[in-house]
Amino acid sequence: xxxxxxxxxxxxxxxxxxxxxxxxxxxxxxxxxxxxxxxxxxxxxxxxxxxxxxxxxxxxxxxxxxxxxxxxxxxxxxxxxxxxxxxxxxxxxxxxxxxxxxxxxxxxxxxxxxxxxxxxxxxx
Numbered sequence: 524x525x526x527x528x529x530x531x532x533x534x535x536x537x538x539x540x541x542x543x544x545x546x547x548x549x550x551x552x553x554x555x556x557x558x559x560x561x562x563x564x565x566x567x568x569x570x571x572x573x574x575x576x577x578x579x580x581x582x583x584x585x586x587x588x589x590x591x592x593x594x595x596x597x598x599x600x601x602x603x604x605x606x607x608x609x610x611x612x613x614x615x616x617x618x619x620x621x622x623x624x625x626x627x628x629x630x631x632x633x634x635x636x637x638x639x640x641x642x643x644x645x646x647x
Contacts, residue, residue, distance in 0.1 A: 524631040524644060525605050529596045530556065531616045531624040536594050542615045546607055550647060552597040557590040599631055601644050
């Protein structure tokens with residue numbers, strides 16, 4: 524089993540969820556995160572999408588942090604589904620631009636479903 528941690532743009536969340544559902548991936552955790560890579564960005568060029576973004580711009584201008592809102596998906600899959608899930612995430616999110624995101628793959632030793640006590644792939 525593997526955990527796929529994928530950091531993507533906020534505007535790609537719904538399209539990514541739909542594409543994962545289309546290949547039978549129903550279980551996932553999504554978390555709002557803030558971060559940045561190696562790139563530098565002129566925050567004045569960001570499109571204002573509401574109060575949250577205005578606050579972000581003000582905070583980053585005053586602190587110099589330049590953190591960008593993203594979404595972190597955590598998906599646990601059997602080894603045989605790993606390539607398919609990664610390919611789907613890339614297909615949906617790759618625009619060829621800085622900030623497209625990252626995918627991290629981690630080994631999972633075991634999974635336990637709390638409700639039933641099932642372990643391993645049956646608990647995914």
